[in-house]
Amino acid sequence: MKEAVLEILRHHRGTFISGQELSERLGITRTAVWKHIKTLQQEGYRIEAQPRRGYCLQEVPDFLYPEELRAGLSTSCIGRNIVHYHEVGSTNTVAKQLAERGEREGTVVIAEKQTEGRGRLGRRWESPYGKGIWLSIILRPRVATDAAPSITLLAAVAVAKAIKNFCGLEALIKWPNDILVRGKKVCGILTEMKADMDVVEYVVVGIGLNANLEVQDFPEEIRDKATSLRILLNKKISRVNLVRKLFGEFESLYNLFREHGFSPIRSMWKEMNTTLGQQVQVNTLTSVYSGLAVDITEDGGLVVETKEGTKVFYGGEVSLR
Ligand code: BT5
Known part of the structure; x- marks a missing residue:
């Protein structure tokens, strides 16, 4: 109901609408309307209230509220259900807990700040308040576990496209999970998965x-x-608009992945990557390999020509040399 009040106010943005009209249109009492207005004001919406004239929405807060993200969202799955936190440990951890409890595909956990934002191998991810886009998407692809790494690459293509289309910046992907602009990291991706036998139960991106x-x-x-x-x-950019764009790009690619597998995404990835054709050093937990990155496989592995022969990596730290 709060969202419905907001919807009407948004429609009349900058002009007043009376409490009477709101209550009639929504079929709730004027006291109930007033309570929703109070809540919205506490959430940071600037709503002017004047006796006899009613309520006027003047400014929406710069937060990634579900109500804001959903208004004008074109997707049918990704981001239709959003759980928002002002502060949370890690959105991935919360998303995994929700997935365990059966939360549906496409649900997104999003936070203004993470106190324990995680990178790979327990590394820290800096996630200050109100400045970034820290989110996790729950997916339930019907694929075998070895298809899971390709979902990281899919996500990387979605982010790179969103950055390109929204900001006009050339974003390049460094295998497997970094998005770079002008050689610096602007985005990182952490994919976690649960499998039952060899079949994926859920993936959190x-x-x-x-x-x-x-x-x-x-x-x-x-x-x-x-x-x-x-x-x-x-x-400064509009985080809300960028997240909407990202959900759109992600959903198109995910639909493509479900229909045709990784192959069409692999081609897009190759066009946006900054790894292939480069001399790289791959640091797996156990060894370090050097060589020329030549390709990615049909399931997202990195192919490197090393002194010891051709090797395929599915994880590890890649440094460009
Ligand atoms: C990553 O790990 O790049 C994956 C980051 C995923 C973060 C998201 S935020 C939402 C969701 N919830 C989580 O808890 N995590 C995910 P990795 O490749 O291991 O890179 C980590 C390294 O990047 C760190 O060791 C730092 O050197 C660097 N780093 C940390 N914070 C950064 C930031 N905000 N921007 C750029 N680099 C950062």
Whole structure:
């Protein structure tokens, strides 16, 4: 009901609508209308209330509220259901808990701030309040476990396309999970999966996208390798609009993946990558290999010509040399 009140106010944005009219249109009492208005004001919506004239929406807060994201969202699955936190440990952890309890595909957990944002191998992901896009998408693809790595690559293509189409910046993918703009990391992806036998039960795709962070928001030790869209564009961007765009790109690619497998996405990935054709060093947990990155396989592995012969990697840290 709160969302319905907001919807009407949004429609009349900048003009007043009376409490009487709201109550009649929604079939609730004027006291109930007033309570929803109070809640919205507490959430940061600037709504002017005047005796006799009613209510007027003047400003929406710069938060990734589900009501904001859903207004004008064109997807039918990704982001139709959104769980929002002002502060949370890690959106991936919450999304996994929800998936365990049977939460449906397409549900997104999103936070203004993460206190325990995670990268791969337990590394920390900096996630300051109100500045970035820290979200996790629950998926239930009907695929075997070895198809799961390709979902990270799918997500990377979705982010790179969203950045390109929304900001006009050339975003390149560094295998497997980094999105770089002008050589610096603007986004990282953390895919986690649960499988039953050899079949995927669910996948949680965590996306950390540095939207409006400023230089001082990054700890000193990563300032030379991390950047944000705001720093690159020299202006603040609308996180809400960018997330909507991202959901749209993600859903199109995911539908393609479900219908035709990884192959069409692999071609797109190849066009947007900054890894193939480069001398790379791949650090797996047990060894370090050097060689020329030549291809990615049909299931998202990185093919490297090393001194010891051709090797395919499904994980590991890649440094471009
Ligand atoms: C990643 O790990 O790049 C995956 C990051 C995924 C974050 C999202 S946010 C929503 C969801 N919930 C979570 O808890 N996680 C996901 P990795 O390749 O291991 O890179 C981690 C490294 O990137 C760190 O060790 C730092 O050097 C660097 N780093 C940390 N925070 C960063 C940031 N905000 N921007 C750019 N680089 C960062």
